[in-house]
Amino acid sequence: MQPTALIIDDSPVSRAIIRRGLLKADVHVAAEEPTGERALELYDSLRPTLVFLDITLPGIDGVTIGLAILAKHPEATVVFVALSLITRSSPPAAKPEWRNSCSSHFRFRK
Secondary structure (H helix, E strand, C coil): CCCEEEEECCCHHHHHHHHHHHHHCCCEEEEEECCCCCHHHHHHHHCCCEEEEECCCCCCCHHHHHHHHHHHCCCCCEEEECCCCCCCCCCCCCCHHHHHHHHHHCCCCC
């Protein structure tokens, strides 16, 4: 069975780069979204093999979405994507509450 992916990223360029890499790896891109509001709903309906989440999204951030998906579906594989320019107004890279929540939910691989 061919693996599938859900891409949640507000940048069309980032989505295109991720999509191109997945297609080269023979992974079917089931859906793409520019915001996180529908991410959990899409995961529930599509049950993709992989979820690619931009960390900084308009509205709900990617880490919060990833934690919500993993809380409901511990078997999910979530890949965080971070590609942005750092400015004075950028949010902190890792909020303290993210660090505490992430340690119990994520498996890190080299």
